[in-house]
Amino acid sequence: MGRHFLGLYLLIVATLAAVSWGQDKLLQAYGVRDVADDRALAAALAAVENQLQSAPVKEWPHIVDAVSAKTGAGYELFAAADIVGRDTLVKLAHGKIAYMQDGAGEAWALKQLNKDYVLAFKSQAPAPQSGLLEWVLTLSFYAAMALVIMLWIWPLTRDLRALGNAAARFGDKNWTFDARIKPRSQIYALAETFRKMALRIDGLIASHKDMSNAVSHEIKTPLARMQFEIELAQNAQSVAEVKTCLTHVKADIAAINELVSATLSYAILERADLALNIGTHNFTTLLPAITEYVRNDVRPDVTMCAQLSGDTDHVVCDLHLIETVVKNLLYNAARYAKREVHMAFTVRDGLNQLLVDDDGPGIPEKDRLRVFESFVQLESARANKTGFGLGLAIVKRAIEWHRGEVLIANSPLGGTRVSAVWPAAAAKAPG
Ligand SMILES: Nc1ncnc2c1ncn2[C@@H]1O[C@H](COP(=O)(O)OP(=O)(O)OP(=O)(O)O)[C@@H](O)[C@H]1O
Numbered sequence: 001m002g003r004h005f006l007g008l009y010l011l012i013v014a015t016l017a018a019v020s021w022g023q024d025k026l027l028q029a030y031g032v033r034d035v036a037d038d039r040a041l042a043a044a045l046a047a048v049e050n051q052l053q054s055a056p057v058k059e060w061p062h063i064v065d066a067v068s069a070k071t072g073a074g075y076e077l078f079a080a081a082d083i084v085g086r087d088t089l090v091k092l093a094h095g096k097i098a099y100m101q102d103g104a105g106e107a108w109a110l111k112q113l114n115k116d117y118v119l120a121f122k123s124q125a126p127a128p129q130s131g132l133l134e135w136v137l138t139l140s141f142y143a144a145m146a147l148v149i150m151l152w153i154w155p156l157t158r159d160l161r162a163l164g165n166a167a168a169r170f171g172d173k174n175w176t177f178d179a180r181i182k183p184r185s186q187i188y189a190l191a192e193t194f195r196k197m198a199l200r201i202d203g204l205i206a207s208h209k210d211m212s213n214a215v216s217h218e219i220k221t222p223l224a225r226m227q228f229e230i231e232l233a234q235n236a237q238s239v240a241e242v243k244t245c246l247t248h249v250k251a252d253i254a255a256i257n258e259l260v261s262a263t264l265s266y267a268i269l270e271r272a273d274l275a276l277n278i279g280t281h282n283f284t285t286l287l288p289a290i291t292e293y294v295r296n297d298v299r300p301d302v303t304m305c306a307q308l309s310g311d312t313d314h315v316v317c318d319l320h321l322i323e324t325v326v327k328n329l330l331y332n333a334a335r336y337a338k339r340e341v342h343m344a345f346t347v348r349d350g351l352n353q354l355l356v357d358d359d360g361p362g363i364p365e366k367d368r369l370r371v372f373e374s375f376v377q378l379e380s381a382r383a384n385k386t387g388f389g390l391g392l393a394i395v396k397r398a399i400e401w402h403r404g405e406v407l408i409a410n411s412p413l414g415g416t417r418v419s420a421v422w423p424a425a426a427a428k429a430p431g
């Protein structure tokens, strides 16, 4: 890195020096002359020209030498044949002042006197030969400028190096992104994006690990039961016994099937490229219908009501996902409620809010984040275990796809309140 830094520094110095040198040369070659200079030159040439025109031609060299000696100004008389350059000759032929540079680098202003002679006036002091001091000064000027640029670039390269190292460590083994980039750094936004991406990858890896552990664990029990039932069937004495064993095997296959379906619906939501099917839907009749369906399905003995407010006729969402959310929350609430479940859906201030309350035992505060992880069930040792602990994980992901969030709180009914809020418009990938 040090070598690259030095290389970049020298490149900047060299570029600055080359640009400035080229600019000087271009200005010398094509630079626009000062109008005031031109007038002064014209006057100086005209004064001597007048003097010459009133004297015989053969006197001209003496007169020019005398004027030069007297004034100290550089006048000379050139033979017209010595003048070269098409542009210069054209200008002289039109009686204009032309400029040229001689072999020694001296600049001359020229004026045609007659067809044989041209009056020349040293219009500019020759460029002084660059001395060592000037070179040193120029170089130190560019070096200083390059230093300022490098001082600006240095923190950027340092932070980029830190980011690169952190990315390499992340990919290497530990799956934690530990680059320390300060908020005032030029690449802070990039580092933050990277950190979010790393968190997401970390979460995905963890959830896939959990999923494969849980799936293999959940599958083991019905598989062992099936093996046992098959052995029983092999040793059965009657057709009735075999039929009983087959009924049990069928139930176990159904359990495995259910697990695979639940895992698949969760895995689909974990995909990074899920395409939502966003549309406008009428929740006014839909939500009470779902509530009634769940009540009849699992708990006809509890009161379940749905309350809607705001413009619930035109709700923008992916209907399939939001229906899954509503069903999961209602099935949970119905499972734990003693007598009452209350669902409320409100559209207000650009937000859609879904609240599901029950009067069950509630979820302890310490578990309110954990239950959103996949395969987490609070009463794992329950005898009549139902479900896989995927419902709330699915709810969370589905709401995140709608750019919203889900929270668990205490319900005014005494049990659990789950609140899902998402913006009334638009949806995109979860951060
Ligand atoms: N309304 C509730 N009251 C009390 N506990 C709840 C409630 N909802 C969920 N829980 C607890 O959170 C755990 C996770 O819920 P989740 O919906 O994710 O899984 P599940 O209902 O057990 O299984 P699945 O939804 O996959 O069929 C549940 O096992 C339960 O312990």
Ligand SMILES: [Mg+2]
Residues within 6 Å of the ligand: 328, 331, 332, 387, 390, 391, 392
């Ligand atoms: Mg559930």
